[in-house]
Amino acid sequence: MEVKDRASERSFDPVSQYMLRLAEKQGIETAWDRLEKQQPQCGFGELGLCCRHCNMGPCRIDPFGEGPTKGVCGATADTMVARGLLRAIAAGAAAHSDHGRDIAHTLLLVAEGKGNGYQIKDEAKLRALAEEYGIETKKRTVEEIAFDLAKAIYAEFGKQEGPIQFTRRAPEKRLKLWQKLGIEPRGVDREIVECMHRTHMGVDHDYVNLTLHGLRTSIADGWGGSMIATELSDVLFGTPQPKKAMANLGVLKADEVNIIVHGHEPTLSEMIVAATHDPDLLDRAKGYGAKGINVAGICCTGNEVLMRQGVPIAGNFLQQELAIITGAVEAMVVDVQCIMPALPDLATCYHTKIISTSPKAKTPGATHIEFHEEKAYDIAKEIVRTAVDNYPNRVAAKVNIPDEKMECMVGFSVEAIVAALGGSLTPLIDAIKSGAIKGIAGVVGCNNPTVRQDYSHVNLVKELIKNDVLVVTTGCNAIACAKAGLMRPEAAKEAGKGLKGVCQALGVPPVLHMGSCVDISRILVACAAIAKALGVDISDLPVAGAAPEWMSEKAVSIGAYVVSSGIFTVLGTVPAVLGSANVTKLLTEGAEGVVGGKFAVETDPFKAAQLILSHIMAKRAALGI
């Protein structure tokens, strides 16, 4: 697409461009403007060469060698960079895992009969998980089983010794490798605490030792906290099945109450969706002249209700402000993660109410209606009522809903993919063996205003499918692909001949939406299953990962557990590690000899696609297929 003006430089998505032009005309500030005001950004920070871990500092190391080469304590560039990386992994793993803990808490409430409005929707999955955990399932009620499972998982968060259950899902070879390297994780809480301990002043100074613990912590996230979040969400809300839905800001409705759910945990968004079906609230909305109540999602909580309920997705991370600028949002209901503190200020220019709900996440200027799972449905009704009551405050002159929205087919849990393939992964493995599908790429991650919104997401994915690489996706990449029409079964036309044939035979798109960012655990499960079927390790598979527009610490943890699982991963924005040549080399070269996966950094999506393709072809050759 031709770059014509500032809006089109900032975003690749025509809908975002439309909203950005509007914002500019109205003098509204967005993340892109704030990024401009942050320029130039600090070079020490970009290189990971600043340390504020103790009060002898702050310390910096001069990358040009004329100033200090060590911090006050003597920390070198290697130590500083590795410590910074470890803390980022700790924060990312904490975010995913605390989300997982909240879901486990909800399961426990349901088991105890205190889950106001929640229920167990996938009993088969509950039983299967219970058996995995060695919990007796025969002649027991669902509640009894759920109670034991929730307690067992709860206990795992703080497990001091011995492995956590879901790591047993990894292929034998992988597990042995983790054990040999001493990076098989214990409970995620313990690993995160150890990250903070090791990075305290005067503890771990060896960049290899620090990085290895980073990998261990990240495994406790991917094969622990995140996987718990995914699996228990399926138990409570149902395992996603393919369904059609709509994407982009055009899903907002001019004549209905619009509620946006934004954040991450389905415990809130599921209840909000349920409450919008309440007849009293619908009547109330109609009383104000609205035709109904429309819920749409942003970020991963949006992905959760999109995957399970087909609730429309309004946009990805960088569209949270743009949604408010439509002037048509009565309430943006938020919980945790990726919520810009800029929202309440922006909302004062419109009638939108920003409703914060988590006791962990308050934002000045937001209306706080605290959400507690024990009273979930009642609180959800109160939130929806607040939104409905705000409808009369909508100012018609300020309403600007873009027309564009895109159809998408979503809901590809591993179970759904297996079902689509006729009951096993064998047809997929055969397609890979025959070369119809060259390999699989997991393309995930955030938006980042330092790069043009969705440009790398969409172009990388298009290049991959054109070359017969099946793309599985989650998070903000998934939303970018949905908006770009790549999740329509018709998008098979854009795929190479082999992939096109497979997609058309199955009636699925060449880009499969697997869920929210914690649902990258689904991709791990799929990889493990394929590796086991072939009798090899994950690192032997023609698969790769990519995070073209990543920005969050969660993405750092994800990248680390994907690489730790043996998967080559391409980052599209530069991580703050280049200040240490040794750490950089370890992550981009040395790691391959240790865990069988490594990182590459490539900001150009077309070149990134080439890196992934040559990696996939090399792995195919090594497998002799």
Place this chain on the structure above:
Amino acid sequence: MEDKMEGNIFIDVEKCVACKSCEMACAVEQSKSKVLFQAIREEPLPQSLVRVEWISGELVSPKKLRSPLQCRHCEDAPCVTVCPTKALEKLGAEGPVIVHDERCIGCKWCVLVCPFGVISLRRDGKAVIKCDLCFEREAGPACVEACPTKALRFLTVAELGKERRRKALADLQQGLVAGKKQQLRW
């Protein structure tokens, strides 16, 4: 040199937070790639021509003073005068003092006579290096562009004079208003 931008780097020392962004930006500007991530791997490593210097309290005031220092590009520059090989040259009234590398014999007399200590030695020791005001850089000096607090600014003497006069006038206006109010109270 007529078409080159003329001006001086003026420093507001009160605004300097000693973040060294100017040093970082200067070193990148001296690199071959002009890109931070590549500059730190270049051989030889580029050198910054501005240095953030500091003095602790007692010398002048109880406050710590910290400030970037780079060549002042003196009109009657001692370094230009002292150079035995005419390797240093002043370009225009508000233009930079530049070093002609090929003429420099590395005798360091200029270092000795510089009142500001802003001439340094190239890594190989074969020539001196100093700030040239980024006189060939379209966006002006890199350090100025990099300063997050705007402690560094690139202005002509005339521009700074105008700004100062207007500030003085604004102060006067405030004084007059306050005076009037006082008068009314009496």
